[in-house]
Amino acid sequence: xxxxxxxxxxxxxxxxxxxxxxxxxxxxxxxxxxxxxxxxxxxxxxxxxxxxxxxxxxxxxxxxxxxxxxxxxxxxxxxxxxxxxxxxxxxxxxxxxxxxxxxxxxxxxxxxxxxxxxxxxxxxxxxxxxxxxxxxxxxxxxxxxxxxxxxxxxxxxxxxxxxxxxxxxxxxxxxxxxxxxxxxxxxxxxxxxxxxxxxxxxxxxxxxxxxxxxxxxxxxxxxxxxxxxxxxxxxxxxxxxxxxxxxxxxxxxxxxxxxxxxxxxxxxxxxxxxxxxxxxxxxxxxxxxxxxxxxxxxxxxxxxxxxxxxxxxxxxxxxxxxxxxxxxxxxxxxxxxxxxxxxxxxxxxxxxxxxxxxxxxxxxxxxxxxxxxxxxxxxxxxxxxxxxxxxxxxxxxxxxxxxxxxxxxxxxxxxxxxxxxxxxxxxxxxxxxxxxxxxxxxxxxxxxxxxxxxxxxxxxxxxxxxxxxxxxxxxxxxxxxxxxxxxxxxxxxxxxxxxxxxxxxxxxxxxxxxxxxxxxxxxxxxxxxxxxxxxxxxxxxxxxxxxxxxxxxxxxxxxxxxxxxxxxxxxxxxxxxxxxxxxxxxxxxxxxxxxxxxxxxxxxxxxxxxxxxxxxxxxxxxxxxxxxxxxxxxxxxxxxxxxx
Numbered sequence: 001x002x003x004x005x006x007x008x009x010x011x012x013x014x015x016x017x018x019x020x021x022x023x024x025x026x027x028x029x030x031x032x033x034x035x036x037x038x039x040x041x042x043x044x045x046x047x048x049x050x051x052x053x054x055x056x057x058x059x060x061x062x063x064x065x066x067x068x069x070x071x072x073x074x075x076x077x078x079x080x081x082x083x084x085x086x087x088x089x090x091x092x093x094x095x096x097x098x099x100x101x102x103x104x105x106x107x108x109x110x111x112x113x114x115x116x117x118x119x120x121x122x123x124x125x126x127x128x129x130x131x132x133x134x135x136x137x138x139x140x141x142x143x144x145x146x147x148x149x150x151x152x153x154x155x156x157x158x159x160x161x162x163x164x165x166x167x168x169x170x171x172x173x174x175x176x177x178x179x180x181x182x183x184x185x186x187x188x189x190x191x192x193x194x195x196x197x198x199x200x201x202x203x204x205x206x207x208x209x210x211x212x213x214x215x216x217x218x219x220x221x222x223x224x225x226x227x228x229x230x231x232x233x234x235x236x237x238x239x240x241x242x243x244x245x246x247x248x249x250x251x252x253x254x255x256x257x258x259x260x261x262x263x264x265x266x267x268x269x270x271x272x273x274x275x276x277x278x279x280x281x282x283x284x285x286x287x288x289x290x291x292x293x294x295x296x297x298x299x300x301x302x303x304x305x306x307x308x309x310x311x312x313x314x315x316x317x318x319x320x321x322x323x324x325x326x327x328x329x330x331x332x333x334x335x336x337x338x339x340x341x342x343x344x345x346x347x348x349x350x351x352x353x354x355x356x357x358x359x360x361x362x363x364x365x366x367x368x369x370x371x372x373x374x375x376x377x378x379x380x381x382x383x384x385x386x387x388x389x390x391x392x393x394x395x396x397x398x399x400x401x402x403x404x405x406x407x408x409x410x411x412x413x414x415x416x417x418x419x420x421x422x423x424x425x426x427x428x429x430x431x432x433x434x435x436x437x438x439x440x441x442x443x444x445x446x447x448x449x450x451x452x453x454x455x456x457x458x459x460x461x462x463x464x465x466x467x468x469x470x471x472x473x474x475x476x477x478x479x480x481x482x483x484x485x486x487x488x489x490x491x492x493x494x495x496x497x498x499x500x501x502x503x504x505x506x507x508x509x510x511x512x513x514x515x516x517x518x519x520x521x522x523x524x525x526x527x528x529x530x531x532x533x534x535x536x537x538x539x540x541x542x543x544x545x546x547x548x549x550x551x552x553x554x555x556x557x558x559x560x561x562x563x564x565x566x567x568x569x570x571x572x573x574x575x576x577x578x579x580x581x582x583x584x585x586x587x588x589x590x591x592x593x594x595x596x597x598x599x600x601x602x603x604x605x606x607x608x609x610x611x612x613x614x615x616x617x618x619x620x621x622x623x624x625x626x627x628x629x630x631x632x633x634x635x636x637x638x639x640x641x642x643x644x
Contacts, residue, residue: 002048002058003086006149009165010089013072015065018165032063087153090160101164108146108162111136115147176220177212185224189236196221254381255445257293259460260322264329264372265289265314267306268386271394273402273419276304281419283404286389286429287311289318290382292329294446294457296437297385298322302426312361319365323466327368365469385436392432398424483531484515493526493539500526500539508536515539 003011005020005027017023027033032046046063049056061072094102111132118128133143150158176184180203187199200217207214214220225233235243254262268286275281287310288300299318303310318325362369394403401417420428437453446456484493491505493515500515505528513536514529525538 001061003061004056004058006161007086007089008059008064010086010093011072012093013064013068015067027059027063030063032059033057087157087160090157090163093165094160094163097163105159105163109159111138111143112146112150112158112162115143176215176223177210180207180210180212180214184220185228188224189228189233191237191239193237196224253445254292254295258464259293259457260291260298260325260464260466262292262327262329263289263298263318263325264292264382265311266331266382266386267310268389269306271390271404271406272399272425273404273416274422274425275419276422284422284425285310287314288382288385288433289314290385291453291457292381293460294453295381295385295442295444296453296457297382297433298457300429300433302429315361319469322461323468324365325367326467327370328362329370329372331372388436389432392436393429396428396432398428483512485512486510492542493528495526496522498522499542501542502528502537502539504528504537505539 005023008016008023009018009020012018017026027047046060047057048060049058061069064072094105097105114132114135115125115128118131119125123131129143129147130140133140136143146162149161153161183206184199184203187202188194188196197217200214200220204214231243231246234246265288268288269283270286272283273281274284282304285303285306286300287303287306288297290296291298299314299321301310301314301317390406393399399420401414402420403412404415405411440452440455441447441449442451442453442456443449444456446460447453451459484495486493486505486508488509491501491509493500493505493513495515495517512531514531514533516527516529518524523541525540527538528536530536
């Protein structure tokens with residue numbers, strides 16, 4: 001492979017100069033043009049006359065320094081192409097050049113075009129060059145050098161060929177022992193983010209013990225930053241989350257859905273002190289259901305903590321008001337992925353999965369569950385809505401003095417001055433969410449920069465297929481779910497300190513059942529289901545009474561007597577049915593057995609002392625008398641009437 005001085009300068013290989021003049025000087029110092037056989041390392045000749053217009057010489061790739069030859073071989077192996085031509089190398093250099101160098105190349109091209117235009121009018125070349133050099137205020141020697149760069153080359157490549165070869169100061173590798181260099185990198189690339197100056201000072205102690213002189217701190221820092229990719233630097237010193245932010249976020253198109261086809265939910269803890277009805281000071285949690293198509297919050301619940309009850313009640317409010325969604329995006333957290341909500345889902349990966357686990361609300365309602373990563377705004381747009389609601393609600397004038405700040409370092413001066421009453425704060429949340437849904441000019445595909453979330457939802461809801469829940473399904477989301485065992489003794493169900501009982505539980509003693517109950521009203525009846533989902537009935541709560549409460553005792557005894565009477569009446573009915581089944585009229589319908597054979601065809605002999613003597617069969621008259629006596633005993637009212 002042969003290259004001219006211009007080609008070698010444009011290749012920008014390590015160990016080679018960046019200008020043609022310096023390449024020629026290097027060739028002269030290294031003896032690249034020595035006659036064949038006269039140079040000890042030049043047995044085959046390293047140069048030849050260049051063919052074509054302009055002449056000159058070309059150098060063999062074997063003449064290049066070892067670093068340059070290795071880099072050239074590696075570059076060709078990666079590209080898989082033949083050696084680049086001078087024009088191709090020039091264009092690569094042009095693309096990598098700064099805008100200042102590109103502007104300079106354009107200025108040089110305009111100068112040579114002006115020279116060519118003068119030559120076309122009959123002016124001699126030397127005169128044209130001198131005139132243009134005078135007009136541009138450049139030396140004639142400089143203009144000759146520009147012309148030499150394009151000599152014999154097509155006009156289409158002149159712009160790239162005229163690009164200055166200056167690339168700034170050539171980076172040099174600072175000499176540093178490998179073990180010390182590795183120690184420096186390990187010290188600097190830590191999540192503690194130590195300064196390079198402190199790392200260099202620690203390295204100096206190690207170098208002094210080893211008797212090594214280090215380069216300057218700035219030299220080693222430049223080398224470290226040059227050799228370490230920027231993304232590796234961010235991952236090592238700032239962590240994985242910082243690295244994730246460098247990767248462009250996925251932009252998901254939510255306009256593919258229709259209203260209520262897909263929702264997402266999450267819990268948000270307000271930075272506000274609120275006083276509950278019991279007098280406790282807490283920071284309440286908002287659990288909303290957010291429509292992905294329109295961006296509207298279709299339902300919400302305010303709770304003391306992020307828990308399963310809040311998720312179920314918010315989901316129930318949405319179903320009662322609008323309908324059942326087809327899909328839901330939810331966090332795989334303990335509060336959201338609990339068995340009440342997602343029990344029976346095969347890919348829940350949360351809590352211990354049991355065979356007798358009750359089927360959760362979302363599975364029962366046929367909602368497709370998609371798990372998301374906590375804190376991911378790309379997969380849960382509701383987290384972006386929380387930013388607006390924080391400003392509108394937490395910093396509302398009603399919450400002045402109760403606002404806590406969004407971090408321990410951002411506490412306001414009046415931190416803890418007061419707490420908002422629960423009823424007032426709940427009313428404020430409802431007002432602000434309604435105003436947030438009704439705000440016009442939303443910049444989403446569904447709203448088009450003009451509509452509000454309410455309007456976009458209503459327009460799509462009116463023409464979309466919506467699944468509605470029946471009235472019987474209401475207990476599925478308003479009541480929680482728990483697998484209980486019916487007690488063996490009194491057939492009661494025990495739940496959260498309360499006892500529940502119904503007569504159908506007697507036949508289920510020792511078995512597991514599924515109970516659905518209202519967590520806000522534990523004294524309400526308990527709805528009981530079999531493990532396969534069949535509804536069995538409701539069990540009433542048996543409230544504990546005072547030891548000396550006579551009224552309660554009388555009420556309890558009366559209920560027990562009524563139940564005992566009902567069971568006794570049922571047992572008597574069963575007995576009467578049995579007696580009726582055994583009546584003679586029923587027996588008359590049964591055909592008499594066929595008469596026995598007079599004599600058997602095979603007789604089994606009797607041997608030894610084990611033989612027993614057979615008694616003679618009773619005659620027919622004695623058999624009839626016995627039957628009459630039995631009938632009289634059963635039916636004395638007949639007064640000894642004949643069996644007929």
